[in-house]
Amino acid sequence: MRLSPGERSILAYFPSSNAARRAVEELKAAGYEIVGLDRVSRFGVEDDAEVNYAVAGRAETITGLTLFSAGIDSLANSDSRVLKAADPSVSGYGAHDYGVAGGRAFLVTVVTGGDRVQPAVAILEKHGGQV
Numbered sequence: 001m002r003l004s005p006g007e008r009s010i011l012a013y014f015p016s017s018n019a020a021r022r023a024v025e026e027l028k029a030a031g032y033e034i035v036g037l038d039r040v041s042r043f044g045v046e047d048d049a050e051v052n053y054a055v056a057g058r059a060e061t062i063t064g065l066t067l068f069s070a071g072i073d074s075l076a077n078s079d080s081r082v083l084k085a086a087d088p089s090v091s092g093y094g095a096h097d098y099g100v101a102g103g104r105a106f107l108v109t110v111v112t113g114g115d116r117v118q119p120a121v122a123i124l125e126k127h128g129g130q131v
Helices: 017-029 062-066 078-085 114-126
Strands: 007-014 034-039 106-113
Touching: 007 017, 007 114, 017 034, 017 106, 017 114, 106 114
Parallel strands: none
Antiparallel strands: 007 106, 034 106
C-alpha cells in the first residue's frame, strides 16, 4: 500500500486479540476508516475456527491450536507438521512467550492524515497497544 502525501501509518502491537479488537472498534467509532488487525507469526496465520476450535472439540492438530497453522491437512504435508510440532511453543517447555513478537502478537495498523495521528495513538495506548 502506498500512502498519499500527508498520510501517516501507525503500527501498534497488542498482547491479546481482545484488546486489539477493542482498539479497532474505538478507532472506527472515532471516524478512522483505514484500520486493520493482523496476527504476527513466523509460521503464517490461517486461524480456521472450523478446523481448530478446541472448545467445540474440533482440534485437528496441536500446531493448528498453538501456532495458528490451521488449514494444514493432517494427512498431507506431514514433514512440516512434525517440524512445527517440535517447536518449543507447542510443547510448553519453551521460554516464557517464546516465539511471540515481543509478547505482542497482534498488530493494529491505522492510516490517517498527519493531524489525526496523536488522537489515534492515544486510543491505541489506552487499550494497551505499544506504538
